[in-house]
Amino acid sequence: MKNDQWNQVDEYIEETIVGSDDALQAALDTSAAEGLPAIAVSAAQGKFLNLLARLIHARSVLEIGTLGAYSTIWLARALPKDGRLISLEVNAHHADVARKNIARAGLSSVAEVRLGAALETLPTLQGPFDVFFIDADKVNIPEYFRWSINLGRSGSVIIVDNVVRDGALADPNTTDEAVIGVRKLHDLIKSEPRVTATTIQTVGMKGYDGFTMAVIN
Numbered sequence: 001m002k003n004d005q006w007n008q009v010d011e012y013i014e015e016t017i018v019g020s021d022d023a024l025q026a027a028l029d030t031s032a033a034e035g036l037p038a039i040a041v042s043a044a045q046g047k048f049l050n051l052l053a054r055l056i057h058a059r060s061v062l063e064i065g066t067l068g069a070y071s072t073i074w075l076a077r078a079l080p081k082d083g084r085l086i087s088l089e090v091n092a093h094h095a096d097v098a099r100k101n102i103a104r105a106g107l108s109s110v111a112e113v114r115l116g117a118a119l120e121t122l123p124t125l126q127g128p129f130d131v132f133f134i135d136a137d138k139v140n141i142p143e144y145f146r147w148s149i150n151l152g153r154s155g156s157v158i159i160v161d162n163v164v165r166d167g168a169l170a171d172p173n174t175t176d177e178a179v180i181g182v183r184k185l186h187d188l189i190k191s192e193p194r195v196t197a198t199t200i201q202t203v204g205m206k207g208y209d210g211f212t213m214a215v216i217n
Contacts, residue, residue, distance in 0.1 A: 003207065010205040014043040023105035024073060031068030034097045040067055041135070041161065042205050046074035049133060049159065053078035056157060058130035063087040064118050064144050065136030069098035069111075075133060076102070076111040085111040086125065088118045088136075119143060127151035135161040138181035142188045149194055149216060156216045160185065164201050164210030182212075189214060 014020060020043060032038065041049070053061060053075055059082075061075050066089035076085045085107075089095040095115045102111050114121055118136060122144075132148040134141065141160060148158045163182040168174055174183070189197045189212070197214035 002203075006203045006207075007205045010042055010044055018043045018047045023101075024070065026104055027068055027070045027073055027101040030101055031070070031097055034068075034093070036068050036094060036097060039206075040070040041074075044204065045161075045202075045206070046071055050074045050078045052157060052159070053131050056130060056155065059083045060127075060129045061085040061131045061133065062125070062127075062129040062148070062151060063133045063135070064148075065089065065134065066098045066113050067094055067135075069101040069105075069113070071133060071135065072098065072102060072111055072113075073105045073107060075131065076105075076107045079110055081110070083110055086129075087111065087113045088121050089113055089115060090117050090136075119147075122147040122151070125151060128153035128156060130156055132156065132158040133161070134159065138162065138178035141181045142184045145185055145188060145214075149192070152216045154216055158195070158197075158212075158214040158216070160212040160214075162209050163199060163212050164208065166208050169199075169210075185212065193217070 049071060058078060059080060063072055066072060066087040072087050092115055095113045098113050102108055119140060129151055134144045163169060165179050168176060168179045169182055174180060189195060195214040195216055197212060199210055199212045201210040
């Protein structure tokens with residue numbers, strides 16, 4: 001019953017103040033038709049990422065984990081015409097779908113998808129990036145976060161999605177590798193003087209989860 005209510009609230013928020021359009025809806029529809037998992041951010045979360053990038057006047061974004069490029073579109077739309085967004089994706093089929101969705105949205109001049117394992121691609125990149133959105137395999141989240149610090153600048157913002165895991169984040173006895181990954185992330189941040197961070201719990205059509213946000217000092 002609670003999940004139904006969360007869904008209704010998310011739908012109301014999207015219909016009233018978030019909005020959607022053909023390109024965003026097509027990205028979701030095409031991803032579903034191509035068999036991609038339905039794990040993209042919600043519309044409200046996508047708009048949050050867009051607003052965050054706009055708030056800090058971002059000119060460059062690094063996204064780790066593209067899926068079908070729904071979040072990519074939201075972030076790329078926050079950038080100026082000469083901005084750049086690089087999204088890293090390990091799955092070739094996902095990358096192909098994402099590129100088509102980006103092109104349909106008219107953002108190919110701003111956003112590009114690079115295929116390959118992120119830990120192999122990250123050393124080839126040149127920063128600094130203003131915004132990092134990490135929405136990939138949770139086992140390697142601590143390493144993605146370290147790379148984000150190294151590729152950022154003072155004031156860069158790092159967002160890590162899906163860290164609360166239905167509350168399992170607080171379980172010290174977990175054997176779930178994804179949860180262990182996000183717990184290691186929090187241990188890393190606790191001892192990392194280069195960032196200031198918090199984690200926010202969320203509910204909605206994506207269930208009970210949350211995100212970590214850090215600013216590079």
